[in-house]
Structure formats: C-alpha cells, structure tokens
Amino acid sequence: MEDMLKTFPQHVCSWLKGAIVYKYQDVWLNEVFLKGTILAQQRFKAHPNDVFLCSFPKGGTTWLKALAFAIITRETFDISTNPLLSTSPHHCIPFLEKELAEVEENQKNSCSLPIATHMHYHCLPDSVVTSNCKIVYIYRNMKDVIVSYYHFVRKLNKIPMEDAPFEDALDEFCNGVSWYGAYWDHILGYWQASLSRPEKFLFLKYEDMKKDPKSNVKRLAEFIGRPFTIEEENEGVIDNIIKMCSFENLSNLEVNKCGTKLHDEKVYTVENHLFFRLAKDGDWKNYFSHEMIEKIDKLIDEKLGVTGLVLK
Ligand code: A3P
Numbered sequence: 001m002e003d004m005l006k007t008f009p010q011h012v013c014s015w016l017k018g019a020i021v022y023k024y025q026d027v028w029l030n031e032v033f034l035k036g037t038i039l040a041q042q043r044f045k046a047h048p049n050d051v052f053l054c055s056f057p058k059g060g061t062t063w064l065k066a067l068a069f070a071i072i073t074r075e076t077f078d079i080s081t082n083p084l085l086s087t088s089p090h091h092c093i094p095f096l097e098k099e100l101a102e103v104e105e106n107q108k109n110s111c112s113l114p115i116a117t118h119m120h121y122h123c124l125p126d127s128v129v130t131s132n133c134k135i136v137y138i139y140r141n142m143k144d145v146i147v148s149y150y151h152f153v154r155k156l157n158k159i160p161m162e163d164a165p166f167e168d169a170l171d172e173f174c175n176g177v178s179w180y181g182a183y184w185d186h187i188l189g190y191w192q193a194s195l196s197r198p199e200k201f202l203f204l205k206y207e208d209m210k211k212d213p214k215s216n217v218k219r220l221a222e223f224i225g226r227p228f229t230i231e232e233e234n235e236g237v238i239d240n241i242i243k244m245c246s247f248e249n250l251s252n253l254e255v256n257k258c259g260t261k262l263h264d265e266k267v268y269t270v271e272n273h274l275f276f277r278l279a280k281d282g283d284w285k286n287y288f289s290h291e292m293i294e295k296i297d298k299l300i301d302e303k304l305g306v307t308g309l310v311l312k
C-alpha cells in the first residue's frame with residue numbers, strides 16, 4: 001500500500017501545515033481514507049439488507065448515525081440505557097473505509113446496524129451499487145460545510161486560526177481539494193444514481209431535519225425498514241429519540257466531551273468533541289466576504305443547479 005501511495009498524484013495543502021492529499025479515481029483523498037477506500041473496494045461485500053449512511057464530511061454524519069442507531073436499537077435498549085449515552089455515535093456505527101473489520105463483524109453477527117461511509121458514489125465497492133441495499137444520503141448548506149470542515153481539520157492538525165487563513169482553505173475547497181475531494185461531485189454522484197433507482201435512495205437535508213425533525217425521523221425509520229407504530233408515536237418514542245440525539249444532549253455527554261476515536265495511530269487521533277462545534281445554520285455568514293459568497297454561489301449554480309437541491 002505504501003508503495004502504491006507514491007504512484008498517485010499528490011497535492012500539498014499549504015494552509016494545513018503541508019498535509020498531503022492523493023488523487024485516486026478522480027477524487028483527492030487523505031492517506032487514511034485513500035487506504036481505506038482501496039481496502040474496502042478489494043474486500044467488502046454488501047448484503048442485500050445492508051443500509052448505508054452516506055455523507056460528505058461535516059454534512060451531518062454524526063447526527064444521522066445517532067438517529068439511525070437510536071431507531072434501530074429502540075426495542076433493545078431503554079432510552080435511559082442506550083449506548084449512545086456512553087459511546088460516540090462514531091463508535092456505534094463504524095465507517096466502511098476506516099473500520100472495515102468492525103463493519104464486517106457487524107455483518108457477520110447480523111446485528112442490522114447501518115454502515116457509514118464518506119466515499120464518493122463511483123468509488124463504492126461494486127456490490128453496494130449492484131445489490132438492493134439502501135442508501136441514505138444527508139447533505140447540508142455548502143457554505144456551512146466549508147466552515148465546519150475548515151475548523152475540524154484545522155483543530156485536528158492543531159493549527160490556530162491566525163495560522164490558517166480561511167481564504168486559502170476556501171480556495172482549495174473550490175478547487176475540489178479536501179480530505180474527500182469536491183463536495184459538488186460527491187452530491188452529484190449520489191443524485192445521478194438516484195435518478196435511475198429512486199427506491200434505493202433517501203435524501204435528507206440537514207436544515208430540513210432541524211426545522212422538522214419529527215417527519216424526517218419518521219421518513220428515515222420507514223426507509224430503513226423500522227417504521228414507528230401509532231402506539232410508539234403516542235408514547236413519545238420519536239420525541240425521545242430526537243431529544244436523545246439532539247446536539248444539545250449529545251455534545252454535553254461526558255463521552256463526547258472527553259473521549260477519543262483512534263483512526264490510524266500513525267496518522268491521527270480524533271477527539272470526540274471535534275464532531276460537535278456549533279451546529280448552527282448560517283454560521284458561514286461570520287466567515288464569507290461578498291466576493292467569497294459570489295464565488296461559491298456561482299460554483300453551486302454551475303455544478304448543482306441541475307439537481308434542484310438547495311445548497312446555499
Ligand atoms: P458545525 O461545525 O457547523 O457546528 P459531521 O457529523 O458530518 O462530521 O458534521 C459535523 C457538524 O454537525 C458540526 O457542525 C457539528 O456541530 C454538527 N453536529 C454534530 N452533532 C449534531 C447533532 N446531533 N445535531 C445537529 N448537528 C450536529
């Protein structure tokens with residue numbers, strides 16, 4: 001794998017202390033995701049009943065993982081003993097390209113937990129595309145994703161804001177350079193695939209989930225084959241799940257304030273609190289100048305106008 005890495009085009013991210021990303025299948029990827037993508041492509045076999053939670057980093061992954069986990073385990077655990085209260089959502093639902101062994105173990109145990117991934121659609125292992133498994137795709141206002149991504153990778157690399165100009169991060173993002181390539185290509189890949197197989201996909205929008213969590217959680221539960229009964233709804237099961245998975249609740253749990261998630265010890269360790277920042281819609285307004293707004297809105301119109309999805 002190390003020798004193979006050297007054969008891919010490389011880019012040095014100047015605003016990130018010279019961190020390197022590699023181009024693979026037309027996507028810029030950091031080392032951990034690149035290695036994990038190749039391994040998953042070589043080894044992973046999807047089962048027809050698998051459910052995938054797909055997202056671009058900072059698009060709402062943590063929230064979606066928590067909600068899906070809570071929906072699926074609601075009969076196994078009482079709301080006061082749910083593992084989400086003592087375990088990061090990222091430990092509850094592993095990533096295909098980072099924790100393949102855990103994903104395969106879950107599959108073997110038939111524990112019907114979804115599988116999370118940030119992989120672009122065209123990079124997914126063939127069996128995910130060809131089988132009847134389902135795909136939930138969460139997306140979010142692109143400017144808020146950029147700001148969230150900027151802080152996440154900056155903090156992970158321990159770079160103070162004054163040494164990491166937002167303009168430089170934005171320029172790279174607009175050139176399609178990030179830990180997971182171009183956000184617009186990520187969305188387009190899933191959206192285009194959904195046109196020929198709409199029954200395989202559920203698209204959730206982060207901002208809509210905030211505005212109307214109940215109907216979106218019901219949609220999610222139905223799509224993943226675990227619909228709520230009228231009795232459950234009347235007993236407040238949906239409301240309790242929404243409350244448990246809220247930013248306010250999860251971000252204040254000890255595990256999410258102090259715990260860590262080891263990725264690759266040689267490369268980086270992620271402290272759980274980094275997955276919880278502000279969760280505020282429109283925080284981008286504190287970072288974008290008029291010129292920046294024009295630039296990114298033009299890009300969104302050009303690249304994603306065809307989808308009808310609202311990203312700005
Ligand atoms: P901000 O950086 O804007 O605060 P991801 O989970 O894809 O890594 O995305 C992280 C973003 O989702 C962060 O956004 C984080 O604060 C927000 N987030 C994390 N948990 C959340 C939750 N339970 N509800 C809503 N937003 C959440």
